[in-house]
Structures are given as C-alpha cells and as structure tokens.
Amino acid sequence: MTVLSIAYAALFYAATAILVVGVALKLRSYARTPAPLLIPTTPAPTTTGGVALRLTREVVFFESLFKGNKWTWLFGWMFHAALLLVILRHFRYFQQPVWDVIVFIQPYGTYAGFAMVAGLAGLWARRFLVDRVRYISTPSDHLHLALLIAIGLSGLAMRFVNPTDIVAVKAFMLGLMRFDIQPLPTDLLLLLHLALVALLMIVFPISKLLHAPGLFFSPTRNQADTPREARHLAPWAAALDK
Amino acid sequence: MATAAFETPKLKPYPVIPLVAAGATSHLKPFVASAAIQTAVGFPGELAEGWEQRAVAKMGELLDKYRSLRVYMDACVHCGACSDKCHYFLGTGDPKNMPVARQDLMRAVYRRYFTFAGKHFPKLVGAVDMTKDVLDQWWSYYNQCSECRRCSVFCPYGIDTAEVTMAAREIMDSVGLGQKYSNEIIGKVHRIGNNLGIPGPALEDTLLGLEEDTKEETGVDVRFPLDVAGAEVLLVTPSADFFSEPHVESLIGYAKVFHAAGISWTLSSKASEAGNFGMFIGNYEQLRKIALRIREAALELGVKRIVVGECGHAWRVAYSFWNTLVGIGAGGKDPFAIQLQSQLDGRYKQPMHICEFTHDLIQRGAIKFDKERNDDRIVTFHDSCNVARASRMGDMPGGQFVIPREIIKAVANNFHDMAPGTTHEATFCCGGGGGLLTDDLMEIRVKGALPRMEALKNVVDGHGVNFMATICAICKAQFSKVLPYYGFDMGMVGGVHQLVSKAIRLGEPE
Numbered sequence: 165m166t167v168l169s170i171a172y173a174a175l176f177y178a179a180t181a182i183l184v185v186g187v188a189l190k191l192r193s194y195a196r197t198p199a200p201l202l203i204p205t206t207p208a209p210t211t212t213g214g215v216a217l218r219l220t221r222e223v224v225f226f227e228s229l230f231k232g233n234k235w236t237w238l239f240g241w242m243f244h245a246a247l248l249l250v251i252l253r254h255f256r257y258f259q260q261p262v263w264d265v266i267v268f269i270q271p272y273g274t275y276a277g278f279a280m281v282a283g284l285a286g287l288w289a290r291r292f293l294v295d296r297v298r299y300i301s302t303p304s305d306h307l308h309l310a311l312l313i314a315i316g317l318s319g320l321a322m323r324f325v326n327p328t329d330i331v332a333v334k335a336f337m338l339g340l341m342r343f344d345i346q347p348l349p350t351d352l353l354l355l356l357h358l359a360l361v362a363l364l365m366i367v368f369p370i371s372k373l374l375h376a377p378g379l380f381f382s383p384t385r386n387q388a389d390t391p392r393e394a395r396h397l398a399p400w401a402a403a404l405d406k
Numbered sequence: 407m408a409t410a411a412f413e414t415p416k417l418k419p420y421p422v423i424p425l426v427a428a429g430a431t432s433h434l435k436p437f438v439a440s441a442a443i444q445t446a447v448g449f450p451g452e453l454a455e456g457w458e459q460r461a462v463a464k465m466g467e468l469l470d471k472y473r474s475l476r477v478y479m480d481a482c483v484h485c486g487a488c489s490d491k492c493h494y495f496l497g498t499g500d501p502k503n504m505p506v507a508r509q510d511l512m513r514a515v516y517r518r519y520f521t522f523a524g525k526h527f528p529k530l531v532g533a534v535d536m537t538k539d540v541l542d543q544w545w546s547y548y549n550q551c552s553e554c555r556r557c558s559v560f561c562p563y564g565i566d567t568a569e570v571t572m573a574a575r576e577i578m579d580s581v582g583l584g585q586k587y588s589n590e591i592i593g594k595v596h597r598i599g600n601n602l603g604i605p606g607p608a609l610e611d612t613l614l615g616l617e618e619d620t621k622e623e624t625g626v627d628v629r630f631p632l633d634v635a636g637a638e639v640l641l642v643t644p645s646a647d648f649f650s651e652p653h654v655e656s657l658i659g660y661a662k663v664f665h666a667a668g669i670s671w672t673l674s675s676k677a678s679e680a681g682n683f684g685m686f687i688g689n690y691e692q693l694r695k696i697a698l699r700i701r702e703a704a705l706e707l708g709v710k711r712i713v714v715g716e717c718g719h720a721w722r723v724a725y726s727f728w729n730t731l732v733g734i735g736a737g738g739k740d741p742f743a744i745q746l747q748s749q750l751d752g753r754y755k756q757p758m759h760i761c762e763f764t765h766d767l768i769q770r771g772a773i774k775f776d777k778e779r780n781d782d783r784i785v786t787f788h789d790s791c792n793v794a795r796a797s798r799m800g801d802m803p804g805g806q807f808v809i810p811r812e813i814i815k816a817v818a819n820n821f822h823d824m825a826p827g828t829t830h831e832a833t834f835c836c837g838g839g840g841g842l843l844t845d846d847l848m849e850i851r852v853k854g855a856l857p858r859m860e861a862l863k864n865v866v867d868g869h870g871v872n873f874m875a876t877i878c879a880i881c882k883a884q885f886s887k888v889l890p891y892y893g894f895d896m897g898m899v900g901g902v903h904q905l906v907s908k909a910i911r912l913g914e915p916e
Contacts, residue, residue, distance in 0.1 A: 190480070193476065194473060197469070197470060197471070197473040199472070199473040200472065200690065200730070201726065201727055202727070203474060203566065203796070205555060205831075206794070206796060206803065206806070207798065207807075208803060209803060226562055228487075228559065228561060228562050228564065229560070229562040231560050231832075232487030232559075232560030233487045233560075236487055240485065290486065294486065295426045296486055296489040297484070297489065299426050299428075299504070300484045300486060300507055301484060302531060303531075303532075304530050304531045304532070305484050370521065370523045371523065372480070372482060372483045374480045374481060375481045375482070375562075375563055378563055379481070379563045379564070381477045382474075382477055382478075382481065382563050382565070383474045383477075384564035391725060392725065392729060392756060392757070393735070393736055394735075394736075395729050395730065395735060395737055395739070396729065398471075401690065401730065404694060405733075405740065
C-alpha cells in the first residue's frame with residue numbers, strides 16, 4: 165500500500181462527501197424556499213403531466229437554448245450528450261460483472277470523448293469570438309472549461325496514446341467502494357485525470373455547475389399555468405390573509 | 407429638468423445585433439423619489455448610514471422568500487443565449503443591458519455575501535462588496551429593465567431577469583432609494599384610487615361626457631355606469647382608459663360590447679385602476695394592498711363577474727396573481743377566498759379578460775359587426791409582453807395570442823402579422839413597461855422601442871399596415887410618444903376594442 169494510493173483514496177472519499185452533502189444542502193435550500201407567486205413563462209402547460217414533459221424536453225433536448233442560440237445549443241448539447249456516454253462508459257470501473265448495456269456502449273463512449281472535447285472547444289471559442297459572450301465570461305467560466313477539457317484530453321490520451329493498467333484502476337475503484345484500498349498505478353496521466361475529476365466533484369456544489377439541479381426548481385419552468393383554477397399560497401403569504 | 411438630447415437609432419431593413427458598447431447608457435437613470443413619496447408608501451425617505459448592511463440583509467430575506475431568486479442566483483452558466491434578446495441591449499449596445507449582465511450586477515453581491523466561493527475567492531468568481539458604486543450601477547441598470555421576460559423564454563434554465571430586477575428594486579426601496587415615477591403612482595392609488603389621480607367626481611363627469619359623445623356618434627344610449635351595486639360585471643380597467651388617447655376609444659368599445667350583449671356592468675370609483683405598480687417594484691405587500699381594492703369593490707358591489715380591460719401588466723397581476731393575493735379566482739379553500747368566491751359566478755373564468763369576454767360573445771353570435779367600417783385600416787397586432795409571456799386567455803396555452811387576433815379578424819378585413827420572432831412569446835416589449843413610462847427615461851424608451859419599430863416598418867412597407875392594435879395601456883402611451891421619433895404617425899397605435907368599437911352593431915338608434 166503506497167502513500168499515493170491512500171492519498172487518492174482519501175481524496176475521492178472527501179470529494180464524494182463534498183459532492184453529495186453539498187448538493188443535498190443546496191437542494192434542501194431550494195426545496196425549502198417557497199415560490200409565492202405563479203410565474204411560469206407562458207405559454208405554459210396546464211397540467212402536472214405537461215410540466216413533466218416540458219422539463220423533460222429541457223433536460224433531454226435543451227429546448228429553450230435551441231430557441232435561443234443554435235451554435236451554443238449545438239456545442240452545449242454535443243458536450244452534455246457525449247459526457248453522458250463517457251460517464252456511462254466509466255461505469256465499468258465500478259461494477260463487477262459489468263452490465264450488458266455498459267458493455268454495449270463502450271465503443272460509443274470512447275468516441276464520445278472526442279465529441280465531448282469538441283463541444284467544449286466550441287463553447288470555449290464562443291467565449292473569445294463572440295464579443296457579448298467575451299464580455300460576460302469570468303475567470304471562473306474559463307477555468308471550468310479548462311478543467312473539463314483537461315479531464316477529457318487526459319482521458320483520451322490514456323485511451324489512445326499512453327494506456328494505463330486499467331485492471332489495476334478497476335481494482336482500486338472497486339476497493340474504494342468496499343473501503344478496501346488497493347494499489348493505484350502511478351501513471352502521471354492517470355493521476356492527473358483522477359485529481360481533476362475529484363476537483364470537479366468538489367467545486368460542483370459551490371459553482372455554476374448547480375445549473376443541473378437548478379433547472380428542476382426553476383419556477384418559470386416547473387409551475388403549471390393554473391392560477392385561476394386553484395389558489396396558490398406560500399406560507400408567509402398566507403399569513404397576510406389572517 | 408429636461409433630459410439630454412440623444413440620437414434616435416436608424417431603422418434597418420433586417421435585425422442587426424449591435425457590437426458591445428460599454429457604458430453606452432450608464433448615464434441613464436430615473437428621478438429619485440422624494441422622502442415624502444417614499445414614506446407615503448412605507449419606505450425609508452433616503453439612504454442613511456449603514457444602508458449597505460441593510461441592503462445585504464434584505465437580499466438575504468428575499469432569498470429566503472423567493473425560490474426564483476435563490477435558484478436564479480446560482481444557476482446561470484454565462485452561456486450567452488439571452489445576450490441578444492433584450493430590446494434595450496439591441497437598441498443601445500450597452501453590455502449591461504444584456505440580461506445575463508444585468509443579473510450579474512446582483513449575482514456579484516450575492517456571491518460575496520452568500521456563497522463559499524465568493525466569500526473566499528471573490529476575484530475568481532467576480533464577487534463584489536455592496537458599495538455606493540455598485541448601488542449606482544443597480545440604480546441605472548435595474549431601471550433599464552421593463553421586466554418583459556423575453557430573456558426567460560430563451561434561457562435554458564428559465565432564469566427570469568424580471569425576478570432579479572424586482573428584487574433589486576425592492577432592496578433599493580428598502581434602504582431608501584426609490585423611483586419617483588412608480589412610487590408616486592403607488593401613493594396616488596392609495597390616496598385617490600387610481601394611477602392618474604382622478605378623483606371620484608371627476609371620473610363620474612368623464613363617464614357622463616363619454617355617454618354624450620357616444621350618443622352623438624351612434625344615436626344610441628350606451629351607458630358608462632359607475633358604482634352600480636348589483637351589476638353582473640365589475641369592469642376593472644387602467645385609469646388611462648378614462649382620459650388618454652387612444653385608450654379611451656377602447657373604453658367606449660367595452661361599453662358598446664356590454665350594451666350590445668345586454669349584460670349589466672359597472673365601473674368602480676374605489677377600484678378605478680387595473681394597473682398594479684406594486685409588481686414593478688417587486689413589493690409583495692404593495693402588490694397585495696393595491697389588489698385588495700378590487701376585492702373590496704367586488705364585495706361591496708356584489709358583482710358576479712370581474713372583467714379586466716386592456717392592460718398588460720394588470721392582466722398579469724389579475725390572471726396570475728389575484729387568486730393568490732386576494733382570492734379573486736376559484737378553488738380557494740380558506741375562509742378569506744371563499745367569502746368572495748362564493749359570491750362570484752363559478753360558470754365563468756374569474757377574472758376574465760375583456761378580450762375573452764368579447765371573443766366569447768362573438769363565438770356565440772351574440773354580437774355582430776360591420777367589418778367594412780374598419781376598411782380604411784390595415785391592421786397588425788403587437789403582443790404585449792406581460793400578456794404574452796406571463797398570462798393566458800381561454801382554455802388553451804397560447805390563447806393569449808389567438809383570441810385578440812380572432813377578435814381583430816372578426817371586426818376588420820385587413821390584418822397582417824409582424825415577422826415571427828417578434829410576435830407571440832418572442833414579442834418585443836414596447837420599451838416603456840415595468841415602470842419606465844416616464845419622461846426622465848425617454849432616451850432608453852426610444853432606443854428600447856427599436857426592435858418593435860423595425861418589425862413594424864417591415865409590415866408598413868410590405869403590406870401597407872397603418873394601424874398597430876395592442877391591449878396594453880402602457881404600450882399605447884409609449885407608442886404614441888415614441889412612434890414619431892421613428893417617423894411614424896402617433897395615431898397608428900390603438901386598442902383592439904377601438905376596432906371593435908368602430909365595427910360593432912348596436913341596433914337601431916332609439
């Protein structure tokens with residue numbers, strides 16, 4: 165057992181705890197904050213089923229972004245869809261035996277890595293090329309993109325240029341899940357890749373990555389358009405009627 | 407104090423997104439409310455020592471009260487989808503008029519005081535302290551937003567800048583920095599009963615005058631009843647309908663519709679205003695207090711139905727908020743709501759828009775028209791932002807687009823819509839909404855009207871359109887003022903019920 169293995173194990177335990185607890189706290193604060201007025205952006209669905217469909221279209225197809233800007237939609241959707249495949253592909257490091265569906269998507273997940281980096285590159289290019297987007301971009305916006313691209317490139321490099329001992333990596337990950345720390349290969353690329361992923365997990369709950377859970381709590385998207393049919397009252401607003 | 411001269415933007419044949427021109431409208435700001443105006447609506451009279459802490463505390467309070475604000479402060483990823491959607495940005499090029507940048511004025515302060523990253527790495531995430539300089543920027547740019555919600559249509563997370571602007575104005579009011587125009591009007595509503603400050607006797611006089619005028623025009627005794635207990639319908643309409651041109655033409659139209667349909671109705675001197683500027687300043691208590699007048703008038707007069715006249719933000723408040731605020735609606739289970747809702751006739755939508763009311767009569771064949779009386783007009787329709795993106799008419803989502811157009815087509819032979827992308831939920835604000843309809847903001851009003859003016863120019867040149875119908879008192883007032891800047895006749899704008907008024911059959915003169 166090396167110090168390195170222990171350090172990385174500790175890093176991943178900490179990152180997971182921060183991600184889970186941090187996001188849970190955020191979700192709790194969103195859920196506990198009342199929405200006193202009905203403010204769906206209309207035309208809006210008039211039923212709960214309709215709202216679920218609207219949110220599904222937003223999550224799966226980025227409907228509003230498509231209306232807003234085709235280039236951003238193209239790069240953004242490409243990145244997110246590819247990221248999903250890449251994450252699914254990585255499931256194989258955490259399960260034994262590996263599910264059939266995960267085995268099936270392995271080749272797609274591999275090439276999705278390129279699409280993911282290409283999408284990110286397109287999004288980053290907009291931050292330099294479009295004057296409006298350049299104006300609103302902060303150091304943190306650039307760093308988020310740099311972080312994700314670095315994760316993608318280090319992953320691709322391990323797959324296509326300088327393979328690491330993935331059997332050992334898998335043993336390490338499975339070990340983590342059983343609190344039984346196994347030796348981690350000491351490839352620089354691997355260590356970089358894993359450290360960056362841990363960093364991403366750590367910044368998630370304190371950064372704009374909260375857009376993911378935020379969408380589900382957005383009143384303009386998750387409210388049904390029924391103000392005349394039912395009285396909608398937040399507790400603090402109801403107190404005023406007394 | 408006159409506002410400085412400025413150049414009216416040139417109309418281009420197709421929309422062009424301007425290049426970023428930093429600081430282009432940083433000099434624009436509204437007049438500050440006097441201490442007397444402020445205290446009359448329950449706000450501190452002026453900025454006082456320690457306002458910074460109070461502003462931050464107020465922000466914390468609002469973050470706990472409004473989920474919209476809490477989520478929208480976190481969710482933005484600076485993707486830029488909204489960056490070319492605001493009419494004020496398109497008309498000025500000032501980057502702080504991009505919705506994302508406008509929101510970021512508050513987000514920067516939010517991050518500094520309410521987030522881990524902003525507390526410890528302010529530079530990295532653009533977090534700033536609440537200072538006078540920041541407040542000055544808020545004052546300028548949160549008063550260059552008409553809360554029209556166009557940005558929220560295109561945001562992948564539905565972030566609504568209107569929610570942020572309302573919160574910012576609420577915070578500023580709470581530390582003694584209020585906007586003269588809006589807060590003075592709110593004071594008038596409470597003192598006199600309407601935004602224009604028309605006292606009861608003057609209103610009565612005006613309505614009698616309108617009866618005479620209408621008799622002269624049509625030979626028919628069309629009534630404009632006031633405070634008639636036991637009437638079927640209470641009509642609540644923006645007070646501009648009583649005095650301003652072209653607004654009053656629509657009021658005459660409503661009266662003729664009621665007359666032709668034989669439905670008894672009344673106006674109320676207590677509820678002589680549909681507008682509710684409490685929304686513009688984001689103050690829930692004011693929003694509710696102003697809406698309470700309608701509830702009280704409805705209870706006192708014992709009406710069965712409440713119908714709302716042509717007013718955009720008023721319809722948002724009526725449609726989306728009245729049931730919540732004061733129980734005007736259906737489905738209430740608490741005594742407060744039941745008291746009113748048991749009086750109202752449950753067979754009808756409560757409240758109902760005058761366009762829904764008229765449309766329903768047309769559908770049932772209860773009113774008839776001589777369409778050719780509008781043949782001198784080639785009509786287009788301007789969707790008002792609050793009606794389009796914050797309300798509905800009828801049973802179908804999108805009814806707010808269909809119903810007014812159906813009415814126009816029922817009363818006029820010539821109709822041409824403006825280009826897609828400038829109508830329906832993508833409609834452009836007139837440039838004067840959200841509490842900006844004041845002369846001290848004329849420059850931003852004129853420049854903010856640019857996208858609508860370009861769309862109008864296209865149908866004027868292409869189809870000979872000479873009349874732009876709309877169903878909002880603010881749109882009407884704003885366009886009357888701004889159309890001439892772009893070389894159009896101010897008489898080109900008017901109400902949907904102005905067209906109805908012209909074409910409706912009233913029966914034989916008595």
